[in-house]
Amino acid sequence: MQELQRFPPRARPVALVTSLLCLLASGVAAQPIATLREVVVSGSRSEQFSDELPVSTDVVGERAIERQQIQDIRDLARDLPNVTVRHAPSRFAVTGPANSTGRDGNAGFNIRGLGGNRVLMMVDGIRLPRSYAFGGNAFGRDSLSLDLVKRVELVRGAGSALYGSDAMGGLVHFITYEPADFLAMPDGTRKAIGGRVAAGWSGDDNGRSLAGTVAARAGDSAEWMLTASARRAHALENQGTIGTPDVNRTTPNPQEDRDDALLAKVVLRPTGAQRHVLAFERVERQSEVNLLSSRAVRPLTGNATTIASAVLDERGSMDMVRNRLTWDGRWRIDTLLADQVQAVIGLQDAASRQLGSSDLNTRPDRFRDVRYEERTWQAGLQAQRSSALGAGWGRTVTYGVDFTRAKITNLYTGINSLPPEVFPLKRFPDTRETTAALYGQAEWASDRWSVVPGLRYDRFELDVLSQDLFFPPAARPARSLSGSALSPKLGVLYRATPAWSVFGSYAGGFRAPNANQINGYYENAAEFVQVVPNPDLQPEKSRTLELGLRGRLPGFELDAAVFTGHFSNLIVDNVLLSGTGVAGDPKLFQTRNIERARIHGFELKGHAGLGNALGGAWITHFAYGQARGTNSTTGRPLNSIDPAQASLGLEYRRASWDLRLDARHREAKPAEDIDSGGLVKPPNTQFTVPASTTFDLSAQWRIRPGLRLTGSVVNLTDRKYWVWADVQGLAASTRVADAYTQPGRHLKISLVADF
Known part of the structure; x- marks a missing residue:
């Protein structure tokens, strides 16, 4: 606990929240707020109230997505404590070392200091593609449209006991709309046809969006829906002021983004005891960037080699297409083994492509075409049995099998490769990843207690399908890998009173290495660099412990948790083994x-009613998260830990409109909290992030039932600030730090009409 007291400046937001809680405890909490208990499926693989789970969860529902004008996963993480999404500016280069900045867009979630492929992302129970980065290319994880999503469930801590590999750092589950969401009437009946039209504009990237849904009944046993959405945008704005077309540029590069999405669903209920959902989803994204920030400063200066290699023009594009087809069947039965059964089969194809062209002064121009694809099929069978045990106790047992098989491929081609490479080639060979798992969980519950043990066994295999275009040129053939892992968990929840409960949980997690980490190979003789495979990699492992407190009083809700985790065999990409990077002594990675x-920290969140005044209800929302991580091998801080952040909102709510002011304070990331050697090349040091406070003002007008207009002014004071996740790897000596700033003051407007 003494470790957590090393942050004197960070005591300010803690004191702010503590003072707020003391104020609320003095009596204002008696004002009621109309809230519904949140039902989640991700925390236990079955429907359950979130406040009955012995684990920390966040649910961002339909109303919050609309009211907070959440457009993508970056917006989604905005007010979740200890959760961030990296989005670096598009300042990559077509060739050369460390040239992938911004290629991956919204790179993925970081939860409590663990990010990347350590956080599992799913949509309707199907795993989303993983991120991939090698050399100058990076493919992110923002492969879905929130226009299709009704609810997002985020589970903190290791989830491997239920979901296996990739859930070592947590889980983010996107649950899409169903026809009933548009057909349900207030009296419980369903209309014959319904739908929604939504339009929006965002000033931070000049984004224009339009989405439409139509749903209908086909008799008493069938429903269907179709949703289509489109968005057009430019680069995310910043507070840079230098607009020159060269490496000194700090304003965004010209960029054109195109996002399109489609969701079709059919829900069948042949009998009252069974339900089948057939879904097809397609998401397509395209970005074209004019890389003015890559151009050389005119007039050209330097030696003959520098002048010959000067970039006169550079452009890049990123395309992603993901198609998913899913069948989800559920039955209610009455047997000794189960009273509910669920079967899921999903087919998914996700293909990404990055193109780049570079016009050099006198040297031959370069062109790159890089592709990455995951073709996955996933199947699962799950059963659940609930029974009464007597003496006020009940038991629910959930068990099942999971099977996932993915073919993962990549291809690098282009014009004028860097020796000794010859195009086309593959950074790793075509690989088939197979995972088979058995899992089980039991919950014993009474009025006061819930005890939830669980265990999962995973068997994983990475099989090399072909050496073509990999060996040669790789120095040795690629190798396959197989292994297994046991992931246990134990959760206990105690309901001290009807309003207050405490919980604790222990969980073990793991993450298997991927094909690129095992067999990835790269050689650049001109820069004296070589990256060699490591087929002896072992899975990462974790042991996490969490203690939490929940309060559910009339007009007041509080969730607080402290956590600690120990992690071993953490996989670090591109570790320098030897070499100085000169002829005869290349750098070997x-x-x-x-x-x-070790990572530890705490977080709290909640809301409270402050009473009625001026004809409406006053409500406050608050959240705070802080974590600290240490590399136990070196004693240095973990760079993946984000600075502490506090948010405080004040809302005025009336029947037909509401107004809300939100404040967000982000602590600084000082030099003593950074391991610069892991981010930038010595003798450079990492750019440090100062503290910042921003304000947002938003309002919603409910014009009539089914018609809502929402508007907001974001960064009300036009504050210039940076986010730590976006600047990692940026040297303190840089002249273009302003290119990494967040957008200044801007507007957002959206209109939603239900019919």
């Missing part, structure tokens, strides 16, 4: 299991 780490 390899992915290694070298790190042990």
Whole structure:
């Protein structure tokens, strides 16, 4: 606990929240707020109230997505404590070392200091594609449209006991709309046809969006729906002021974004005891960037080699297409083994492509075409049995099997490769990843107690399908890998009173290495760099412990948790093994299991009614998250830990409209909290992030039932600030730090009409 007291400046937001809680405890909490208990499926793989789970969860529902004008996963993480999404500016280069900045867009979630492929992302129970980065290319994880999503469930801490590999750092589950969401009437009946039209504009990227849904009944046993959405935007704005077309540029590069999405669903109920959902989803994204920030400063200066290689023009594009087809069947039965059964089969194809062209002064121009694809089919069978045990106790047992098989491929081609490489080639060979798992969980519950143990066994295999275009040129053939893992968990929840409960949980997690980490190979003789495979990589492992407190009083809700985690065999990409980077002594890099780490911290969130005044209800919302991580091998801080953040909102609510003011304070990321050697090349040091406070003002007008207009002014004071996740790897000596700033003051407007 003494570790957490090393942040004197961070005591300010803690004191602010503590003072607020003391004020609320003095009596204002007696004002009621109309809220519904949140039902989640991700915390236990079955429907359950979130406040009955012995684990920390966040639910961002339909109303919050609309009211907060959440457009993408970056917006989604905005007010979740200890959760961030990296979005670096598009300042990549077509060739050269460390040239992938911004290629991955919204790169993925970081939860409590663990990010990337350590956080599992799913849509309707189907795993979303993983991120991939190698050399100058990076493919992110923002492969879905929130226009199709009704609810997002985020589970903190290791989820491997239920979901296996990739859930070591947590889970983010996107649950899409169903026909009933548009057909349900207030009296419980369903209309024959319904739908929604939504339009929006966002000033931070000049984004224009339009989405439409139509749903209908086909008799008493069938319903269907179709949703289509489109968005057009430019680059995310910043507070840079230099607009020159060269490397000194700090304003955004010209960029054109195109996002399109489609969701079709059919829901069948042949009998009252069974339900089948057939779904097809397609998401397509395209970005074209004019990389003015890559151009050389005119007039050209330097030696002959520098002048010959000067970039005169550079452009890049990123395309992604994901198609998903899913069948989800559920039955209510009455047997000794189960009273509910669910079967899921999903087919998914996700293909990404990055193109780049570079016009050099006198040297030959370069062109790159890089592709990455995951073709996955997933199947699962799950059963659940509930029974009464007597003496006020009941038991629910959930068990099942999961099977996932994915073919993962990549291809690099282009014009004028860097020696000794010859196009086309593959950074890793075509690989088939197979995972088979058995899992089980039991919950014993009474009026006061819930005890939830669980265990999962995973068997994973990475099989090399072909050496073509990999060996040669790789120095040695690729190798396959197989292994297994046991992931236990134990959760206990105690209901001290009807309003207050405490919980604790222990969980073990793991993450298997991927094909690129095992067999990835790269050689650049001109820059004296070589990356070699490591087929002996072991899975990452974790042990996490969490203690939490929940309060559910009339007009007041509080969730607080402290957590600690120990991690071993952490996989670190591109570890320098030897070499100085000169002729005869190239730098040799390899992915290694070298790190042990510890992460600990705490978080709280909630809301409270402050009473009625001026004809409406006053409500406050608050959240705070803080974490600290240490590399146990080196004693240095973990760079993946985000600075503490506090948010405080004040809302005025009336029947037909509401007004809300939100404040967000982000603590600084000082030099003593950064391991610069892991981010930038010595003797440079990492750019440090100062503290910042921003304000947003928003309002919603409910014009009539089914018609809502929402508007907001974001960054009301036009504050210039940086986010730590976006600047990692940026040297303190840089002249273009302003290119990494967040958008200044801007407007958002959206209109939603239900019919």
